[in-house]
Amino acid sequence: MPIYEFRCTDCGRKTTVLTLRVSEQVEPKCERCGSAKLTRLMSRFALVRSEDDRMDDLADPSSLGDLDENDPKTMARWMRKMGKELGEDAGDDFDEMVDEMEAGGGEDSDEGGDGGAAGGEDDF
Structure with missing residues (x-):
């Protein structure tokens, strides 16, 4: 399940979106201001640590x-x-x-x- 990160061009807040499949189309909205003007970010890989x-x-x-x-x-x-x-x-x-x-x-x-x-x- 991929997690995509976006930055809102209106307020600058980073938003994460979890999808069930890579092929799933997402229409993300900013969690803070609700804007749909988002830029996709290159995410880091998660490292699982205790x-x-x-x-x-x-x-x-x-x-x-x-x-x-x-x-x-x-x-x-x-x-x-x-x-x-x-x-x-x-x-x-x-x-x-x-x-x-x-x-x-x-x-x-x-x-x-x-x-x-x-x-x-x-x-x-």
């Missing part, structure tokens, strides 16, 4: 060498890698947050934030 192997790779300290927790762009790349390794879709909210971080924004750039879980000096 969950233990994926967790070992994530826990490897050498993979954290270039991670700068003060740089939103490197944090966004790391978060995307974590999401791919875990093999689960974190949802549109997560994707939008990571896109914003890669663009140089993020929670720290919002003036009206809640100060995080620990709060701030204004709490007293």
Whole structure:
């Protein structure tokens, strides 16, 4: 069963379509905006790995060498890698947050934030 990937030309979101046969004609639509203006992407081959192997790779300290927790762009790349390794879709909210971080924004750039879980000096 082939899985085809498409990129929406309207919103830029990647969409995957599962077909039952290679010969099956598909008319994909964007999962985010519903547009039919999609471009087919060249997909990578899937490599089946055990969950233990994926967790070992994530826990490897050498993979954290270039991670700068003060740089939103490197944090966004790391978060995307974590999401791919875990093999689960974190949802549109997560994707939008990571896109914003890669663009140089993020929670720290919002003036009206809640100060995080620990709060701030204004709490007293």
